[in-house]
Amino acid sequence: MGVEARKPPPQLALKLRRALGGKAGWNGVAVQLVFGAILAWIAYEIISNARTNLETQHIAAGFGFLKNSASFDVNQTLISYSGSDTYFRVFVVGILNTLLVSVVGIFFATVIGFVVALCRLSPNWLVSRVGGLYVEAIRNLPLLFQILFWYLAVLAALPAPRQSVSIFSAFFLNNRGVIVPSPLAQPGLVPFLAMLALGLVASLALRSYARRALFAQGRAIRIWPYVLTLLVGLPLVTMLVFGLPITFEFPQLKGFNFAGGARIIPELVALTVGLSTYTAAFIAEIVRAGILSVHKGQMEAGSSLGLSRGATLRLIVVPQAMRVIVPPLTNQYLNLTKNSSLAVAIGYPDLVSVFAGTALSQTGQAIEIIAMTMGVYLLTSLVTSAIMSVYGWRISRSLGA
């Protein structure tokens, strides 16, 4: 009886126009055509110039060079490598070294950053001022300056190996690097690690069970004694049964150098110290802003519900602050990874230094090598930002619900 609502007209022509040229319509299509022609012209110029230039320099384009023997040495490798290995292996060695310094740097930067942030938030005037001084001084000096400072001034001023600065007779600082006790695997290592993993999985399962019981039935289960037993007791028992998992070989001064122990090259020390102290200043500001972004009323509401100060922080303030902190924190981790490319200035063998530096100057394959190097960093940052957008989507969903 009622009149059926008419369907809107399909407006195919309009939709086509929108899809091809955006709001500008056919004008947009024309702009695109011109723009596309200009891009095509630039691409043509680049390709034709590169081809003639490579021909005059007698360089064969392509990735065939990756199979050639590299014939240079790298002073720190995580996988076995010798001069007779291929350029592709150099590439992998570089990536691993970059990963190593990034992971170590991220760990220390996070620790220092959170400590400095807490200092800045401290009600103690002196401590908050010291934290502020640290942040201002570090953030206003270039990173390369700081890395070179640690490398050329501080580490170079350390004494020769014979007069090393000794810490507990186990760590030795000298101008050749840091000598640390080297861990040696014992037969007990495998069962120890297995038990540790088992304990970890079991306590995670226990935690999820306890949470479900709390949310579904309102039953609070105290799980920490079991978790402690699983995480500490179980590996300890394993250790008693199978013997120590690792022993340490302590360095000994023999003649002019150290025997035993492992040497951390000074380049790695300088780079790690520089990167982590620099990034820590930025992380400290992010953490501080995150904690300050939680309204004071949240804390007051928590205590008026009868929660203890610790519980309020753990259950109310930190989860809300983390939402603000995590995205820029990830960004800083990414920055640290990208900044680790400054290794090339002090000769730490990271990806840029060994691959875009030494391998490039040996082969002259500039286009391929720089594209591969950029590709690695680009991939890392694109993957990270994809993960972060998923995280942001989940957060906005939980806030909307």
Place this chain on the structure above:
Amino acid sequence: MSDLAASSFVRQDLVAERPAPVKTTGFVGFVRTRLLNSPTNILLTVLGLLLVWYTVIPTIKFLLVDAVWSGKDRTACLAENAGRPVGACWPFIQAKFTQLFYGFYPEVERWRVNLTFALGAVLLLPLLIPRLPAKGVNAGLFFFAFPAVAFFLLHGGGITGFGVSWVASLLQLFADSISGAGELLIGLSKTSAAGPLLWAIGSIIALVGTLLHWVIFPLTWLRDQMLAAGQGPWLDFAITAVIVSVILFVLGGGTRAGSRPLIASLATFAGMAAVIKLMGLDRGGLPIVDTRLWGGLLVTLVIAITGIVASLPIGVALALGRRSTIPLIRIFSITYIEFWRGVPLITVLFFATYMLPLFLPGNFTVDGLVRALIGVSLFTGAYQAENLRGGLAAVPRGQGEAASALGLSWWKTTSLIVLPQALRHVIPAIVNSFISLFKDTSLVSIVALFDLLGSLRASFADPVWTTPSTAFTGFAFIGIIYFIFCFGMSRYSLFVEHRLNAHRRN
């Protein structure tokens, strides 16, 4: 009634005087409340004091108390000669001062560097003070006139042609390239499987190239005539001035809009003529100083300022492109921005140093400094675009819609309504990226340019000054320079932020 009186209590004597509350103001109160109010805080204060004692005091001692202030070479800065613990070796800085500031810029020409910096400071300072008038003229002078003048001052050299010649040469290059592409395709069509198709496309492109040659023929003919006459750039300059002014007059609305655009254009050209005459650019200009001789703070500032000036237009274009609804332009902008933001600057500099020369015609060499400048500008442009995108998003939609309702075109809406508001929003973010740009200029020392940090590193190699404290002294000195610039910029950014948020304060 008495019952009630008996049950009530009435105090018979005065309450005993209580001691005054603990003082919370003044120095003592401050120490009590902010430093020593709980056992934890006392511990923290002691730890903080220890930290200060072991870091700040030795630094001051090193820089001032134990420092050596005069000397000719390393012997003055050795502990055994001074007879006391030796701190900073300031004579080293005195000896290397010119190297750290000018690099190897010839001594007789250093006034040019000083003049450039003075000019820059005179133009920049009024731009930074919000209360001063004529921001438009000032910004125009700083962002357009100053870079050109600075180039001819620092690098030297003169001009042989002007607008007409440059445009003619550029268009000729373009037409040649298109003809070349067409001929290449026709050549390929003889061997390829898709021969006829390639031949057809190649012929069309070659035809376009030939057409372009004919279209630009008047310009090239004019240029050749002027070159043959050998009059220098003045005739060319006059023709350019007339053409540009007429175009501006017509596009600006002709007589309806009054003579303002015409007068502005003529005044600009008069200014250019004055500069050309003053610097003698028509007669070869100042002696050329090769950029390989530049160094120190000069290179740092040149890269920083060029990066700042060049990255802003790139950033504006990309930010607008990213918001555009035209598919190809949006995709291009997103790809460009994400690409440059995803790679470290050092690989960008490697790209500019090793890859860029391969992409240019073989007879076209690019100076090492210019390569670094291109890399830095492309890189910073992407970051600037993201800053500006935030500002564009902060301008309410209604502003653009109101402008459209008034009948303004897209260009006018953008340039008169949206962009000015967006730029105001993001000044602090832009200044912050200038700070990181300034810090990142130190990276060019890795691609063999001697900026401030690179010059310092080079000066460490001098055996005349090798002492235990040389490295620390050098780092302290340039650290102070970097700190002054970066700290100044960050304070300025705070000041602007404060000013922009004035309406939110209570």
